[in-house]
Amino acid sequence: MVGAAHFSGGQWWRRNAVGISLFLLYFCGGLISLSCAGRPPAASRQELQVHKHLKRLNKAPVKSIQSPDGDIIDCVHISKQPAFDHPFLKDHKIQMRPNYHPEGLFDVEKESVGTKERTNPINQLWHMNGKCPEDTIPVRRTKREDVLRASSVKKYGKKKHRSIAKPRGTDPDLVNESGHQHAIAYVEGERYYGAKATINVWEPKIQRTNEFSLSQIWILGGSFGQDLNSIEAGWQVSPDLYGDNNTRLFTYWTSDAYQATGCYNLLCSGFIQVNSEIAMGASISPVSAYRNSQYDISILIWKDPKEGNWWMQFGNDYVLGYWPSFLFSYLGDSASMIEWGGEVVNSQPDGRHTNTQMGSGHFPEEGFGKAGYFRNIQVVDSSNNLKSPKGLGTFTEESNCYDVQTGSNGDWGHYFYFGGPGRNSNCP
Ligand SMILES: *[C@@H]1O[C@H](CO)[C@@H](O)[C@H](O)[C@H]1NC(C)=O
Ligand SMILES: *[C@@H]1O[C@H](CO)[C@@H](O)[C@H](O)[C@H]1NC(C)=O
Numbered sequence: 001m002v003g004a005a006h007f008s009g010g011q012w013w014r015r016n017a018v019g020i021s022l023f024l025l026y027f028c029g030g031l032i033s034l035s036c037a038g039r040p041p042a043a044s045r046q047e048l049q050v051h052k053h054l055k056r057l058n059k060a061p062v063k064s065i066q067s068p069d070g071d072i073i074d075c076v077h078i079s080k081q082p083a084f085d086h087p088f089l090k091d092h093k094i095q096m097r098p099n100y101h102p103e104g105l106f107d108v109e110k111e112s113v114g115t116k117e118r119t120n121p122i123n124q125l126w127h128m129n130g131k132c133p134e135d136t137i138p139v140r141r142t143k144r145e146d147v148l149r150a151s152s153v154k155k156y157g158k159k160k161h162r163s164i165a166k167p168r169g170t171d172p173d174l175v176n177e178s179g180h181q182h183a184i185a186y187v188e189g190e191r192y193y194g195a196k197a198t199i200n201v202w203e204p205k206i207q208r209t210n211e212f213s214l215s216q217i218w219i220l221g222g223s224f225g226q227d228l229n230s231i232e233a234g235w236q237v238s239p240d241l242y243g244d245n246n247t248r249l250f251t252y253w254t255s256d257a258y259q260a261t262g263c264y265n266l267l268c269s270g271f272i273q274v275n276s277e278i279a280m281g282a283s284i285s286p287v288s289a290y291r292n293s294q295y296d297i298s299i300l301i302w303k304d305p306k307e308g309n310w311w312m313q314f315g316n317d318y319v320l321g322y323w324p325s326f327l328f329s330y331l332g333d334s335a336s337m338i339e340w341g342g343e344v345v346n347s348q349p350d351g352r353h354t355n356t357q358m359g360s361g362h363f364p365e366e367g368f369g370k371a372g373y374f375r376n377i378q379v380v381d382s383s384n385n386l387k388s389p390k391g392l393g394t395f396t397e398e399s400n401c402y403d404v405q406t407g408s409n410g411d412w413g414h415y416f417y418f419g420g421p422g423r424n425s426n427c428p
Helices: 002-005 009-030 042-057 126-131 145-150
Strands: 065-066 072-077 134-139 178-191 195-201 213-221 230-235 248-256 294-303 310-314 318-323 335-346 372-380 385-387 393-397 401-409 413-419
Touching: 042 401, 042 413, 065 126, 072 178, 145 230, 178 401, 178 413, 195 213, 195 335, 213 294, 230 294, 294 372, 393 401
Parallel strands: none
Antiparallel strands: 065 072, 072 134, 178 335, 178 393, 195 294, 195 372, 213 230, 213 335, 230 248, 294 310, 310 318, 372 385, 372 413, 401 413
16 A cells, blocks of 8 residues: 555545444444444445445555545556456456557648647646556546445446437437437448547536536447447546536446446446556546637547457547457447437426536537537548548437537548537527
């Protein structure tokens, strides 16, 4: 526990107070016939569950970094990361780099200095206060409060509902399920081996803490049944998950339509991280401002043709890691659909449409500097080449609340503007 040296006394005490009270609880349990008769109160049982869960998630760090946003980033030895709790990964040999990297049109971002559509690079906030050593990966420490905000310990880090847009859906329950709303572009009908996009980053306002707003890529396998496979990555604002309104880099995966498998970030065993510089779930900064500087992130997800693992890259420089192929059924082979775009939860607060914003909170008509965008959207084909998407469709449940508009040009390839304010006079 080298990392303990980095904590102030107060934090040390708070962390250990839980341990000490749990020790007393165990002790009490042992003496149950003497003085502590009766079953432990529900509150203590929950405390015990939370403690066990935190112990599972938060591996002993080599070093810890306090981020200005209140996060603690633990630098965990690469071989001690949560993925290796998975029974199938016990003897896994980590791949430190992919065998192949897809190539294509927008492989290296063009400098667009001098044009009006100028964009800027972006970073993670915790970098201000330090770096993780080689052979470690940065992990956002899960706090007690994080777990307590979830409806149950088991549900922490998982999506509550199926969280997917089904264009031209025949099942209305799925389309409108629990108020999730989307404004997306998509392709289907071929075999896809990855996708890429550059997404501008905003900090949309969230009306209720149980809502969220995100902008992401979905890599989908299978039909929209109980065994849907999905790999997702992008940015999100999710007060319930993170305890604040910051914009964060995130990933998600599931192999059974958001039921038993999968989670956000590294909150379960699955994703194997190899990168020591980028932390899943950590804040990204700065964000774009209306009629002002635009900041964007690039995300590339692709299937390594040799090993079959799904790799993720952030920006041009950071290969973050991979989802082993065995986690999935359909995606073990290829993806059948790719979606890019925004999603919010409309919990219908006060019986009306939520004010929660998607993208910048402005409609696509407003264009550059004002609306959210995905540019240079591409798919990876069976020869591991990045290509423009063919037959790009769009979908939104209620275009008066959140909308999407596609286009293409030389600089941006295929792109779209998307988003909206939620409640307004046309979306009551
Ligand atoms: C989704 O629900 C809204 C009202 O909540 C309705 O106006 C809309 O038509 C529904 N969309 C679909 C595709 O069923
Ligand atoms: C998040 O934003 C909402 C309003 O959009 C605000 O009421 C709330 O206090 C903010 N939460 C934090 C932790 O800043």
